[in-house]
Amino acid sequence: MKFDRLPVAIVGGGFSGTMVAAQLARKGIDAVLIDGSGRAGQGVAYSTSDAAHVLNIQADVMSAWPEDLEHFRRAVEDEGATGRDFVQRRQFGTYLRGILGEALESGHLRLVEKQATEAEPSEDGWTVQLDNGDRIAARGLVLAIGNQPPEKLPFGGGSARVIDNPWGxxxxxxIPALASSGGDVMLLGTGLTMVDAVLSLDAAGHGGRIVALSRRGLIPRGHTEGFAPAPVDAEDIPFGNVRTLWRWLRRRGAEIGWRAAVDGMRPHSHRLWQTLPPEEKRRFARHARPWWDVHRHRIAPEVAAACRA
Ligand SMILES: Cc1cc2nc3c(=O)[nH]c(=O)nc-3n(C[C@H](O)[C@H](O)[C@H](O)COP(=O)(O)OP(=O)(O)OC[C@H]3O[C@@H](n4cnc5c(N)ncnc54)[C@H](O)[C@@H]3O)c2cc1C
Structure with missing residues (x-):
């Protein structure tokens, strides 16, 4: 495909890269989407084929288009679900692939299924180097490289029994090998990916023991219905200091319930992070993040019940 002007290069074809590409295509701006993982249009979260992996929020709030908030709900209703359901993540993957397909059909997007290895500024914008030696000239560059694979574990060196990347x-x-052998499994970490692994093992019929190891023993909390949303104005939030913010949030949680208090922060998360000085960002990552993660990134009620069982 030949474009009249240099395209925008987007590295990474998960949700973020796909939606940047789709938004540009709708505006008639040429772009090249580069993703070497074989899961362009879905990314790490939505390329799962496991039916046990469900979205951690309801379909009603998963539209990819901010100007059409019922877009995803209509897609799941066509398949017999409702907007209140926590549908399978692979359904969201199919939905995103559809959006990518429309962008490709527009003639404003080209998909390059290669890994980008380098990008450097040029006279016209950027030159992106690919792992097959090709180079792409672009007038703008978007990095949407998302969740990187975890670092190699410092033990287990090469043993087939130690798996470093839970998404590979x-x-x-x-999963099926363990289900048929019935062997015990140790999972390092107790976040959303641990939940995925437990659900997959369970669905595959694994009967052995599963032990999940974590420094703080925190696991994602479940969603519940029946609490009133409590939006909060930006001027009432103490921006800029983790300790003050944390105390304020705990007080508010005690008054209106922690779920409503945490959800009320959603529209402000971006500004909250951006306005923290570097030392405060480090403090958040060291002390507050695990607590924030389990309360903010909650799981479907039926998944929480399965994890307790
Ligand atoms: C297991 C799991 C479950 C989740 N469930 C939910 C959910 O239910 N609801 C929700 O809202 N959010 C969920 N999330 C959060 C989710 O990750 C984000 O919503 C969103 O999908 C992130 O998209 P992304 O495009 O930023 O990153 P990613 O999905 O990680 O996509 C990045 C892509 O870039 C590619 N890439 C990276 N480097 C290069 C390179 N150098 N060259 C070419 N390609 C490259 C990667 O291979 C990948 O395909 C979940 C996350 C995980 C991990």
Whole structure:
């Protein structure tokens, strides 16, 4: 495909890269979407084929288009679900692939299924280097490289029994193998990816023991219905200091319930992070993040019940 002007290069074809590409295509701006993982249009979260993996929020609030908030709800209703359901993540993957398909059909987007290895400024914008040696000249560059694979573990060196990347093909292959051998499994970490692994093992019929190890023993909390949303004005939030903010949030949680207090922060998260000085960002990552994660990134009620069982 030949464009009249240099395109925008978007590296990473998960949700973020796909939606940047789709938004540009709707505006008639040419772009090249570069993703070497074989899951362009879905990314890490939505390329799962496991039916046990469900969205951690209801379909009603998962529209990809801010100007059409019922877009995803209509797609799931066509498949017999409702907007209140926590539908399978692979359904959201199909939905995103559809959006990518429309962008490609517009003639304003080209998909390059390669890994980008380098990007450097040029006279006209940027030159992006690919792992097959090709180079792409672009007038703008978007990095949408998302969740990077975890670092290699400092033990287990090369043993097939130790899997470093829970989102890779080895982890996928290990699930049915463990289910048929019935062996015990140790999971390092107790976040959303641990929940995915437990659900997959369970669905595959694994009967062995699963032990999940974590420094603080925190696991994601479940969603519940029946609390009133409590929006909060930006001027009432103490921006800029983690300790003050934390105390304020705990007080508010005690008054209106922690779920309503945490959800009320959603529209302000971006500004909250951006206005923290670097030392405060580090403090948040060291002390507050695990607590924030389990309260903010909650799981479907039925998934929380399965994890307790
Ligand atoms: C297991 C899991 C479950 C989740 N569930 C939900 C949910 O239910 N609801 C929700 O709102 N959010 C959920 N999330 C959060 C989710 O990750 C984000 O909503 C969103 O999908 C992130 O998209 P992204 O495009 O930023 O990143 P990613 O999905 O990580 O996509 C980045 C892409 O860039 C590619 N890439 C990286 N580097 C390069 C390179 N150098 N060259 C070419 N390509 C490259 C990667 O291979 C990948 O395909 C979940 C996350 C995970 C991990």
């Amino acid at each position: 093909p080895e982890a996928r292959a290990a």
